[in-house]
Amino acid sequence: MITFDNVNKRYASGQDALVRVSLEIGRGELVFLTGHSGAGKSTLLKLLTAIERPTRGSILVAGQNIGRLRNGQIPYYRRNLGIVFQNHQLLFDRSVFENVALPLAVAGCSRREVGRRVRAALDKVGLLHKERHNPIVLSGGEQQRIGIARAVVNKPAVLVADEPTGNLDPQLSSEIMQLFADFNAVGVTVLVASHDLELIARMRERVLTLQAGQLIYDGIPAREAAYP
Numbered sequence: 001m002i003t004f005d006n007v008n009k010r011y012a013s014g015q016d017a018l019v020r021v022s023l024e025i026g027r028g029e030l031v032f033l034t035g036h037s038g039a040g041k042s043t044l045l046k047l048l049t050a051i052e053r054p055t056r057g058s059i060l061v062a063g064q065n066i067g068r069l070r071n072g073q074i075p076y077y078r079r080n081l082g083i084v085f086q087n088h089q090l091l092f093d094r095s096v097f098e099n100v101a102l103p104l105a106v107a108g109c110s111r112r113e114v115g116r117r118v119r120a121a122l123d124k125v126g127l128l129h130k131e132r133h134n135p136i137v138l139s140g141g142e143q144q145r146i147g148i149a150r151a152v153v154n155k156p157a158v159l160v161a162d163e164p165t166g167n168l169d170p171q172l173s174s175e176i177m178q179l180f181a182d183f184n185a186v187g188v189t190v191l192v193a194s195h196d197l198e199l200i201a202r203m204r205e206r207v208l209t210l211q212a213g214q215l216i217y218d219g220i221p222a223r224e225a226a227y228p
């Protein structure tokens with residue numbers, strides 16, 4: 001599903017953010033990406049979501065070479081991706097329903113279809129009863145769930161999250177991670193970047209560890225091996 005082949009990313013500043021990264025993520029896998037601050041986690045996700053382009057190497061997603069996409073093709077490519085950010089980027093002048101519906105407006109769905117899909121997504125994150133609220137009145141954990149509902153409303157094949165639990169307490173963080181596991185259980189390929197090592201360890205899933213831009217570990221950690 002996702003292949004990085006000898007990927008390098010050097011920013012215009014001269015910073016080498018990723019160095020010869022090769023990895024494969026199969027369809028339907030759940031994988032955590034970790035590493036110290038500045039290790040290159042966000043950069044890897046930005047390459048995958050075509051926000052940045054690789055300097056060298058190739059990135060294939062469902063057979064498509066992402067680094068070679070023309071600018072006009074990128075919005076179409078992103079329709080198959082659900083993207084969750086740490087600061088969920090909700091619009092506070094719209095209701096919960098409208099926020100979750102945003103990707104569908106771009107995709108040109110009928111009103112009936114929008115209603116059906118938004119409610120299904122809100123139901124999956126347990127917030128169907130909050131559809132008329134303004135997100136500003138919701139807790140941080142609920143806001144993050146809305147961000148996740150918005151990411152999955154298009155039924156993407158791949159769900160990508162960058163530090164989705166960054167501002168949440170351990171209990172809420174654990175619930176959010178469980179949501180990703182739930183989406184994975186129904187076939188979605190999920191990649192979550194997080195520096196929360198304790199939380200990742202408890203999930204007992206595959207972990208990729210970056211260190212100074214290099215992939216130094218890829219496996220299901222038995223003990224502390226993935227966390228130097």
Ligand SMILES: Nc1ncnc2c1ncn2[C@@H]1O[C@H](COP(=O)(O)OP(=O)(O)OP(=O)(O)O)[C@@H](O)[C@H]1O
Nearest residue numbers: 011013015017035036037038039040041042043044
């Ligand atoms: N747009 C940019 N221009 C120049 N350098 C950048 C840019 N974005 C990131 N970097 C640098 O690339 C390296 C990797 O950064 P990246 O944000 O990918 O790391 P990270 O592992 O996500 O870190 P964090 O956990 O702090 O978010 C860092 O040295 C960072 O300063």
